[in-house]
Amino acid sequence: MSLHTPITEELLFSYFAGRVTPLQKQLIQKWAEEPENEEFFYACLFNWEKNNLQYQVDINKAIADFNDKLINTEPASSKPSGLAEPQFITRVTWQRWVAAAAIILIMGISGYFSRNVILLKTYATGYGQTQAINLPDGSKVILNTNSSLQVPRFGFGRNSRQVFLKGEAHFSVVHTPEHKRFVVQTDSAFKVEVLGTEFNVFARPRETKVVLLKGKVKLYYGSESRKLLTMAPGDLATLDKKTAKPQIEKVVQPENYAAWQQNRFVFENTSLEEIKNILRENYGLEVELSGPNLAAQTLSGSFKAENADEFLEGISEVLEINVNRQNNHVILFNK
Secondary structure, X not given: OOOOOOOOHHHHHHHHOOOOOHHHHHHHHHHHOOHHHHHHHHHHHHHHHOOOOOOOOOHHHHHHHHHHHHHHOOOHHXXXXXXXXXXXXXXXXXXXXXHHHHHHHHHHHHOHXXXXXXXXXXXXXXXXXXXXXEOOOOOEEEEOOOOEEXXXXXXXXXXXXXXXXXXXXXXXXXXXXXXXXXXXXXXXXXEEEEOOOEEEEEEEOOEEEEEEEEOOEEEEEOHHHOEEEEEOOOEEEEEEOOOOEEEEEEOOOHHHHHHHHHXXXXXXXXXXXXXXXXXXXXHXXXXXXXXXXXXXXXXXXXXXXXXXXHHHHHHHHHXXXXXXXXXXXXXXXXX
């Protein structure tokens, strides 16, 4: 293997897996020191680690490895003359070993989170905010309030386009000439896969659901997301938390599930208990129901609300109830 051997994704995958020769390892480490190679290196690392999760927490091993390095590192002059010592090893000093040990400990403690900070870019919205995001492939995402979306910092992989969602978002996915699949991964054992389509994903702790507006969607669920279910336009899939299986139903107006993009709320026999969840998730409000039979009341219809006060005013008028708000605490009671 010569110094001019190209560093390919396949070679880097072998390096990450520890399957390269000492000479290949030396060449790759020397190559990785060059700033212009950094983006390609981390892009390949991201693609490899998507299928090979790393960074298991083991602080004791990190400390032992560090001490072993300090004890067994030989001076450069003691190496056989026939093998050139890699430059990055001969420049190592005591201070750099201490810094390296600190990095090892930090990675061991923070684990998967630290890796995400490096490899993923996060878009996030606060209460009452939405955000439009243009992805590198031309796809568009509208991120709903109190939500976050993580995308690869160094571009999508060769075979797929994967993003990670917490909260709610509306996706308009473009089809690529390579037929590259687009995957939305949520915290649950549930992921959405498409080639090009339009759909809405709601992925909050209490519930996960997908509404398909156009195209075709594949849902993977269950242990390691191995089970498959295919959706058609107008389908609403809701993940049953007990069985970890999505339930499919047809909806007459699937666009209503994306009405939040216009600050419009649509209700169909929606209970006040459900409205409590909406107020908490969208505006960070804690709601108390005070009065007989109040929890049993339901709301049907729609109204537009730019903020929490307008939302509270809307349900007050429709349900003919009183609203008392003190900061983030709200009491709903009968007139």
